[in-house]
Amino acid sequence: MYLRMTWVFILSMSSILDTTGCLPDKHFLFWLKPNPINILTLNAPPYFDSDLPQKMVTNLGDTAFLKCKVINLRNRMVSWLKTDPLQIISSGLYTFIKDPRYSSEYMEEENTWVLRITKVEYEDSGMFDCQVNTDPLMTYTVSLKVVKKDYRQFFNDAPQYAAEPSVKILGGYEHLVKAGSVLNLTCVVTTPTSYNQMTRWLHNDRIVTPKTGVSLLSENTPHTSVSCLIIHRVQHRDAGSYVCAAGDMGHDMAVVGIIEEVTPVKSFLTHNMLIPFIILLSITSFIIVLGIIRTVARNSEEVDSCSRRKTDV
Numbered sequence: 406m407y408l409r410m411t412w413v414f415i416l417s418m419s420s421i422l423d424t425t426g427c428l429p430d431k432h433f434l435f436w437l438k439p440n441p442i443n444i445l446t447l448n449a450p451p452y453f454d455s456d457l458p459q460k461m462v463t464n465l466g467d468t469a470f471l472k473c474k475v476i477n478l479r480n481r482m483v484s485w486l487k488t489d490p491l492q493i494i495s496s497g498l499y500t501f502i503k504d505p506r507y508s509s510e511y512m513e514e515e516n517t518w519v520l521r522i523t524k525v526e527y528e529d530s531g532m533f534d535c536q537v538n539t540d541p542l543m544t545y546t547v548s549l550k551v552v553k554k555d556y557r558q559f560f561n562d563a564p565q566y567a568a569e570p571s572v573k574i575l576g577g578y579e580h581l582v583k584a585g586s587v588l589n590l591t592c593v594v595t596t597p598t599s600y601n602q603m604t605r606w607l608h609n610d611r612i613v614t615p616k617t618g619v620s621l622l623s624e625n626t627p628h629t630s631v632s633c634l635i636i637h638r639v640q641h642r643d644a645g646s647y648v649c650a651a652g653d654m655g656h657d658m659a660v661v662g663i664i665e666e667v668t669p670v671k672s673f674l675t676h677n678m679l680i681p682f683i684i685l686l687s688i689t690s691f692i693i694v695l696g697i698i699r700t701v702a703r704n705s706e707e708v709d710s711c712s713r714r715k716t717d718v
Contacts, residue, residue: 451477451537453545457517461547463525464554471520471547473535481537485509485520488532488546494520525551570596570654574647580661588636590659592649595629602652604632609645639663 454474463469485494495509510519530551537543575591606613622633644663650656
């Protein structure tokens with residue numbers, strides 16, 4: 406009877422063997438497949454599920470979830486530690502750390518231990534160990550990196566506001582410049598799309614071209630174009646209206662007025678003549694004062710002599 410049952414079992418197994426001599430996965434008996442239940446039955450040691458991510462990147466201020474899955478844990482304990490600096494965070498569901506942002510959770514459906522960190526900060530970055538109190542200790546390391554949120558990667562479903570193109574001559578509408586000085590007119594063209602057109606300058610409805618004493622400079626970026634008209638020595642013929650024309654983008658106008666350069670009145674005394682003039686003025690003043698003193702003294706003597714004569718008589 407025993408031999409007959411053995412023979413039937415061998416025939417049934419050979420019927421499902423593939424050409425390589427192995428059992429196809431679909432024909433594995435449920436109790437032979439790796440799962441927490443049959444491993445518990447076979448009394449196998451615990452091990453970590455390596456399919457979970459070990460490198461986590463979280464935006465500043467968000468919530469970080471560090472996960473650790475232990476198969477065949479049985480009556481052992483799972484703990485979370487931070488390695489640098491060394492700090493015990495939790496053991497089981499009990500949290501030791503005083504920071505209320507940290508908490509340990511267990512997801513029973515997924516058989517996963519989770520370390521939750523809310524409102525993460527840059528200081529939360531580091532290496533975290535999920536440990537099981539076996540002998541020796543089992544450790545599953547998860548790294549956390551906190552980065553600044555990049556808002557450019559988010560797009561609103563609402564239509565985005567597109568800035569209207571603009572053409573502007575800096576400095577206002579009216580420019581007053583002294584004759585003989587430098588005139589610098591700067592025109593800024595802003596457009597939401599790439600700008601490939603040429604910016605032109607017109608003086609009294611005539612196109613301005615570079616020549617001796619007149620320079621045109623330009624600088625372009627994807628959405629901005631800057632054009633500068635420089636007249637190195639302004640004359641009266643340079644007065645009038647100036648238009649910055651940017652093709653389909655529009656134009657802007659400025660009026661330039663020329664002011665006569667006021668020449669200060671030259672003094673008849675130059676620097677070289679000033680010191681001799683002061684010396685001459687001092688000598689003249691001294692002579693005049695000396696003359697006055699002598700005149701006063703002479704008059705005093707005449708008065709004294711007259712008084713003596715009257716006394717003698």
